[in-house]
Amino acid sequence: MTLGNISTFSGHLHPLIVHLPIGFILLAAIFNILSYKKKYESLKPAVSVTLFIGFISAILACLFGYILSLSGDYEKDILLRHKLSGITLAIISGILCYISTEKVMREVRIPKKLFSVLLLGVIALMSYSGHEGASLTHGNDYLSVHTLMQQVRNKPASVQTAMIFEDVVAPILQNKCAQCHQGSKLKGNFSVENLQTLLKGGKSGPAIVPGKLAESELYKRVTLDPGHSDYMPADGKPPLSKNEIQIIKWWITKAGAVEGKTLAQLKDVDSIQMQVSTYLGFNKTTTGNADGDGGTQAINPDIPMQADTLPMAHLRAKGLMVRLMLKKPVMLDITLPANSGVKMSEIKDDLIPLAKNIVWLNLSGNNFTDSDLHIIRSFVNLEKLRIEKNPITDDVYDDLVSLQHLEAVNLNETKITALTVDNLKKNTGIKRIYTWRTAIN
Amino acid sequence: MSDFHHDAEFRLHTPEFNELNKKLDRRNFLTKTSLGIGALALGSLFGNRLFSSSPKAVSAPVSTGDLEADILRALPHFAPKAKRVVYLFQSGGPSQFETFDYKPVLAKLMGQNLPDSVRKGQRLTGMSANQSALPMVPSYYKFNQHGQNGTWMSELMPFTAAVVDELCIVKSMYSEAINHDPAITFFQTGNQLPGRPSIGSWVSYGLGSDNNNLPTFIVLVSKNGQKDQPLYARLWGNGFLPSKHQGVQFRAGKDPVLFLNNPDGYDGKDRKEMLEYLSKLNQLQNAAYGDPEVDARIAQYEMAYRMQTSVPEVMSTADEPNEIFEMYGPDSRDAGTYAANCLLARKLLEKDVKFIQLYHQGWDQHSNLPSGIATQCKATDQATAALIKDLKQRGLLEDTLVIWGGEFGRTVYSQGKLTANDYGRDHHPRCFTMWMAGAGVKPGITYGETDDFSYNIVKDPVHVHDFQATLLHLMGIDHERLTYKFQGRRFRLTDVEGKVVKDILT
Numbered sequence: 001m002t003l004g005n006i007s008t009f010s011g012h013l014h015p016l017i018v019h020l021p022i023g024f025i026l027l028a029a030i031f032n033i034l035s036y037k038k039k040y041e042s043l044k045p046a047v048s049v050t051l052f053i054g055f056i057s058a059i060l061a062c063l064f065g066y067i068l069s070l071s072g073d074y075e076k077d078i079l080l081r082h083k084l085s086g087i088t089l090a091i092i093s094g095i096l097c098y099i100s101t102e103k104v105m106r107e108v109r110i111p112k113k114l115f116s117v118l119l120l121g122v123i124a125l126m127s128y129s130g131h132e133g134a135s136l137t138h139g140n141d142y143l144s145v146h147t148l149m150q151q152v153r154n155k156p157a158s159v160q161t162a163m164i165f166e167d168v169v170a171p172i173l174q175n176k177c178a179q180c181h182q183g184s185k186l187k188g189n190f191s192v193e194n195l196q197t198l199l200k201g202g203k204s205g206p207a208i209v210p211g212k213l214a215e216s217e218l219y220k221r222v223t224l225d226p227g228h229s230d231y232m233p234a235d236g237k238p239p240l241s242k243n244e245i246q247i248i249k250w251w252i253t254k255a256g257a258v259e260g261k262t263l264a265q266l267k268d269v270d271s272i273q274m275q276v277s278t279y280l281g282f283n284k285t286t287t288g289n290a291d292g293d294g295g296t297q298a299i300n301p302d303i304p305m306q307a308d309t310l311p312m313a314h315l316r317a318k319g320l321m322v323r324l325m326l327k328k329p330v331m332l333d334i335t336l337p338a339n340s341g342v343k344m345s346e347i348k349d350d351l352i353p354l355a356k357n358i359v360w361l362n363l364s365g366n367n368f369t370d371s372d373l374h375i376i377r378s379f380v381n382l383e384k385l386r387i388e389k390n391p392i393t394d395d396v397y398d399d400l401v402s403l404q405h406l407e408a409v410n411l412n413e414t415k416i417t418a419l420t421v422d423n424l425k426k427n428t429g430i431k432r433i434y435t436w437r438t439a440i441n
Numbered sequence: 442m443s444d445f446h447h448d449a450e451f452r453l454h455t456p457e458f459n460e461l462n463k464k465l466d467r468r469n470f471l472t473k474t475s476l477g478i479g480a481l482a483l484g485s486l487f488g489n490r491l492f493s494s495s496p497k498a499v500s501a502p503v504s505t506g507d508l509e510a511d512i513l514r515a516l517p518h519f520a521p522k523a524k525r526v527v528y529l530f531q532s533g534g535p536s537q538f539e540t541f542d543y544k545p546v547l548a549k550l551m552g553q554n555l556p557d558s559v560r561k562g563q564r565l566t567g568m569s570a571n572q573s574a575l576p577m578v579p580s581y582y583k584f585n586q587h588g589q590n591g592t593w594m595s596e597l598m599p600f601t602a603a604v605v606d607e608l609c610i611v612k613s614m615y616s617e618a619i620n621h622d623p624a625i626t627f628f629q630t631g632n633q634l635p636g637r638p639s640i641g642s643w644v645s646y647g648l649g650s651d652n653n654n655l656p657t658f659i660v661l662v663s664k665n666g667q668k669d670q671p672l673y674a675r676l677w678g679n680g681f682l683p684s685k686h687q688g689v690q691f692r693a694g695k696d697p698v699l700f701l702n703n704p705d706g707y708d709g710k711d712r713k714e715m716l717e718y719l720s721k722l723n724q725l726q727n728a729a730y731g732d733p734e735v736d737a738r739i740a741q742y743e744m745a746y747r748m749q750t751s752v753p754e755v756m757s758t759a760d761e762p763n764e765i766f767e768m769y770g771p772d773s774r775d776a777g778t779y780a781a782n783c784l785l786a787r788k789l790l791e792k793d794v795k796f797i798q799l800y801h802q803g804w805d806q807h808s809n810l811p812s813g814i815a816t817q818c819k820a821t822d823q824a825t826a827a828l829i830k831d832l833k834q835r836g837l838l839e840d841t842l843v844i845w846g847g848e849f850g851r852t853v854y855s856q857g858k859l860t861a862n863d864y865g866r867d868h869h870p871r872c873f874t875m876w877m878a879g880a881g882v883k884p885g886i887t888y889g890e891t892d893d894f895s896y897n898i899v900k901d902p903v904h905v906h907d908f909q910a911t912l913l914h915l916m917g918i919d920h921e922r923l924t925y926k927f928q929g930r931r932f933r934l935t936d937v938e939g940k941v942v943k944d945i946l947t
Contacts, residue, residue: 299520321651321793325917326520333524335793336653359520360840382841410836434836 011068018061018133024054025093025126029119032175038157053306059091065133074136077185082136085129092122135184156262159277165195165259168276169251172244173198176233195259210257219245219252243275250275274298300405303381305327307357311350316344318350331359338389339364344372357377364410365389369398381405388412388434397423400430408432415439463732496511500869508926516647521844521917522881522947523804524642524651527786527797529825531817532625533670534852534873536866537581537895539814541874543593546893547579547853555854558897566619568807568856569867575854577894578864582812590885597818599825601876606885607829607838608876609945613889613898616849616870616905621670621805624638624848624870627905629676631934638680638925639907641796643934644916645686647923651793654751658746660790664693665772665820667803667813677798681927684874688798691785693777698752701745709749716746722932755788768831770823780824787831790841794864804847808865836877842915846875853894874900875908881915881947908937916942 028050035047038269065086069079134143141234156162162411181202186422190202198218201207207218214220215383221232233239240248250272251257263269263276307330312322320339325331332354336342347402351358355378363373368390376385377399385400388410397420400409406429411420417439424430433441455532538544554576554776569575584593588605618624624634630637638646641658650657660677677688691697703712720739727735758766758774765784772780779801786797801821806813825845832838850873851866858864872891878884890900910920913934920939924931 123819130930189615323524323651324517326517331520337652337793360524388836410839412834412836432836432839434834436834436836 001014007067008071010064011071014061014064015137017057017064018059018130021054021061021089021093022130024057025048025122028054029116029123032116032119045102048097048100048102051093051100055090055094055097057095058086062090063084073185073189075185075186076134078135078184079279082129082132085125085132089122089125089129092118092125096122113197129220137185138179138183156280158300159280159282160264160271161262162254162280163260163262164251164276167255167262168247168279170194172240172248172279176238176240176244179233179237195257199257208252208257210235211248211253213253216252219248222248243278246275247272299326299329299331300381300383302356303331303359304356305329307332308353312355314350315347318347320347325359332357333360333362334358335362336366340366342366344368344375348375351375356381357383360384362386363390367391369400375398376400377402379403384408386410388414390414392416394419396420400424401427402430403427406430408434410434411438412436413438462735469688479642483671486780491841508931509892512922512924513647517917517918517924518922519914519917522840523915524840525790525793525795525797526641526844526916527828527844528799528844529761529783529821529828529846530625530628530798530800531804531821531845531847532638532642532666532672532800532802532850533621533806533847534624534849534868535804535817535847536810536814537612537872537874537891538578538851538853538866539582539597539810540818541593541610542872542874542891543584543595544579544853544893544895545584547577551579552575552576552859555894555896559853559892559894561897563737563871564619566853566868569852569854571656572856575852575855576859578859578866580856580861581864582815588885590887592885592887597815598822598826600823604829604878607833609878609882610887611889611903611908611942611945612872612874612887613902614846614850614873614875614889614905614908615898615902616846616873619847619850619868619870621868622673623806624868625672625676628848628908630680631906631936635673635675638682638686638934639675639688640912640934641677641688641798641860642682642686643913643923644796646682646925647913647918648795648916651795653790654744654747655755655792655794656748657794658686658798659794659947660688660690660798660800661782662690662693662800663782663802665779666801669803669805672800672802676800679748681932682925683733685740688796692863693782695776697756697776698748700748701752704748711869712746712749716742720877726904751792755792756783756785766833766913769827772820773824773827776941779821780827781803781804783828784831785825787828787835788839790832790837791835804904806851806865807867809863811863832879837940839882840883842880842912843878844875845877845911848895849872849873850895853896869896871896877938877945882945883947886945888942901944903942904938906935907942909935910939911942911945914947 028047031040031043031047031050031188031235035044036097048061064324065083069083084276096115098104100115131143136242140345156167160170174182179185181192182194183191186202186206188202190207191197192207198208199206199210204217205215209215221230222245224231226239234333247292254272255261255266256270258266263273266385282402297298305328312332315334316323319337319342321333321335321337323333325333334351334354335345352375358379359381361376361379361384362381364386373387373390373396376382376387380403382403382406383405385403387396389412390416392411393415394417396411396414396416400406401423404427406427409430409432412434413436415438416435421433421435421440424433477729538547553576560575564570580595583596585591585596585602587594587602590606590755592602592605592608594602594605616624616627618627618633621888626635628632629639631640641660645657658677662672674690677690679685679687689698692699698737703709720740720924723735723739723742727739761784769784770780772778774783775781779799782799786799789797801817803820804814828842832841832843849868849870851868854862854867856867872895888901889903891897892899913923914922920933920935920941924933926932
């Protein structure tokens with residue numbers, strides 16, 4: 001271990017140690033005041049002991065604080081005030097400790113009440129010093145009248161009305177960067193306070209260059225290898241998620257790093273809508289971890305979060321394969337094995353309660369007619385449908401064309417004609433229609 | 442004291458107690474109680490009429506205390522894109538030079554020694570490490586551009602070239618193993634040492650079956666591949682997973698599963714009766730010992746009985762019209778060949794068999810590569826492409842993932858003497874080509890790049906574990922969450938590695 005590490009380490013101990021003198025000096029004051037009461041008179045000797053521990057820990061806090069001040073980019077004025085008040089506090093608490101010992105008390109004869117007032121004065125000084133210290137760490141607007149008055153931006157009602165900078169990018173930066181790059185703590189002389197400071201950047205040049213990812217220092221740094229010394233956020237602070245990075249990337253490149261614009265006012269939003277709505281918490285139904293290996297899959301929000309297991313059990317008992325594609329929402333893949341001999345009337349009543357959960361459906365090769373398949377009309381969330389090898393005709397398209405989520409329809413080896421295909425194409429969501437071994441080819 | 446003696450004596454001579462003792466041995470006790478608790482939990486899960494979405498019930502399921510049940514209950518982790526997989530394993534290490542990875546620069550460098558700056562100290566096998574020279578050799582066969590994206594394909598694979606718009610070709614595969622067995626074992630089980638479960642059995646363990654009458658995981662080894670490198674049943678074994686998840690190998694030939702037919706004069710009713718009694722005996726045994734392997738045995742007898750009808754049905758090619766046989770090529774009428782296996786695979790996929798793995802041996806061209814690889818391509822090219830086309834026209838490519846690939850690639854330099862018409866290539870794990878097609882992968886793309894010597898990867902490397910993670914991902918499984926506890930450790934197919942190759946996913 002090098003000396004540098006030791007000093008960084010002990011510097012980081014300051015925020016820990018600093019709470020000890022606060023606690024002990026406060027305790028000493030409480031003991032002192034309590035000791036006026038007869039019941040607690042016995043606490044009197046404890047005051048000097050407690051003050052002594054407070055004094056020692058205050059000295060330690062001063063030492064570690066000094067080491068920390070060497071390493072960080074802190075605002076000089078606040079730092080000076082914090083340093084001076086801290087050291088004064090240590091000295092005064094030392095003096096008070098000395099005069100509170102019984103021996104000195106007897107010789108100097110400081111009135112008891114004066115001592116109490118001095119002690120309260122120390123607490124006032126301590127509060128001041130503590131506030132200055134907090135301003136150094138959290139920014140000088142952390143605890144201020146301003147905080148009380150500040151208006152919280154309301155969460156946008158929808159993705160479309162969300163402002164890309166104000167509602168999305170700025171909160172990301174506030175959350176992940178502001179601790180070191182805003183207010184009194186301006187590491188690298190860079191602030192994320194507003195768009196102007198972002199464009200201005202810091203020591204390494206502009207943080208954001210509209211339209212130019214490669215020149216945007218901020219983007220470069222958050223996408224470096226986490227082991228790289230320039231990687232941000234530094235010191236193992238929580239990194240930006242992939243989702244957040246994608247949003248910032250889109251904002252720089254596609255939105256030209258604008259402010260004051262809603263998504264509805266911008267172009268090319270299709271590629272980012274998903275990420276923004278995930279960030280804003282609109283689609284809680286994404287599968288897996290949005291940042292993990294799962295990626296963000298677009299899941300139809302209309303699929304119910306629950307499904308009745310009783311009809312599933314009935315269907316299984318009749319030989320159907322009811323496969324759970326996802327639990328949240330409950331997405332079902334239902335297959336009736338070919339040539340099962342099962343009639344639609346036997347399964348209809350169990351399919352209907354699951355209508356909105358059925359995402360893939362395979363009813364191929366079961367001698368179903370057009371009228372058997374009228375039921376499909378109610379499977380509004382259906383994405384893939386297999387009804388091949390059934391004696392169905394052009395009457396079938398009417399039941400399929402209104403299905404908004406349908407992507408693929410298998411009509412192989414049926415009696416349909418080009419009429420069905422032409423009509424199905426009116427539903428632009430349907431991307432693949434299989435018509436092998438039909439009159440069409 | 443005498444009481445104690447009496448007690449011990451009693452134990453020794455009381456058969457009922459011995460029986461009980463057996464039931465309560467430590468291992469059985471643990472297995473049974475954990476299974477019991479799991480079953481209770483499952484019972485309450487299904488007894489509960491609703492798959493409720495209340496956060497309590499779904500997002501944070503109450504642990505049953507049974508690790509396995511908890512893991513399985515979390516599945517699927519994502520909405521799956523693929524429902525079935527057919528993995529066309531080209532065993533022996535097909536050369537990427539004569540198939541997919543076009544390296545025109547090599548034509549000018551023929552016979553020159555492989556530069557050290559390219560080799561970078563890469564280990565060679567004992568077969569070519571002592572060669573005095575490592576002369577580079579271009580493909581003996583010509584390449585042409587095919588498909589909408591002008592993908593370069595060797596003239597050896599005209600049929601595959603015709604379906605190139607369906608393929609997602611990954612040119613930047615790499616492995617760590619340099620010899621056949623560790624390399625295949627690595628691909629199939631995620632570890633170079635034998636003993637781990639194969640991909641197919643992990644899928645069976647994780648997702649179960651979609652067809653009650655056929656095994657979930659079926660293996661077909663073609664009879665017309667040159668058997669230069671052996672294959673072992675452990676490549677489709679269940680490792681430490683319950684034995685019902687092992688791959689079932691169908692024999693190459695007219696009788697894929699032996700003794701399926703009842704003996705003469707013994708009809709199905711008799712068989713059923715016999716099996717029912719046998720099952721009762723097994724259940725008695727199971728009640729005494731509680732061994733999960735007995736459960737597996739009962740299940741397998743029942744499966745075998747159902748296979749007596751399902752297998753002949755799926756094996757029958759009577760319904761296949763001539764044009765289908767023509768599409769798969771002349772071999773397809775000869776049961777057990779690669780082409781016939783491709784056709785059979787399609788029929789099994791139609792029945793929703795979840796994982797089908799074909800093996801075709803003979804891609805290990807250390808010498809006589811030009812003629813050897815031509816034979817291999819001729820035996821496989823047409824049927825492979827036909828399988829893609831057939832699945833596509835039937836709409837099955839929607840939710841079927843097709844995979845083609847071997848265990849490693851081959852060297853740019855010739856092993857043995859290089860002549861104008863003849864050369865060989867040694868094993869090369871640093872880069873090789875695989876392709877996927879169908880459910881969830883982008884069609885008509887090429888992913889990853891190798892250098893001019895197809896020796897090193899220069900862009901988008903894909904490790905064996907990355908491939909496995911991607912495969913599981915397409916099936917709806919997070920490879921990091923599908924685990925099995927064995928010998929005190931939770932095992933995964935991808936061990937502690939693997940990244941889903943998201944760039945190739947639709």
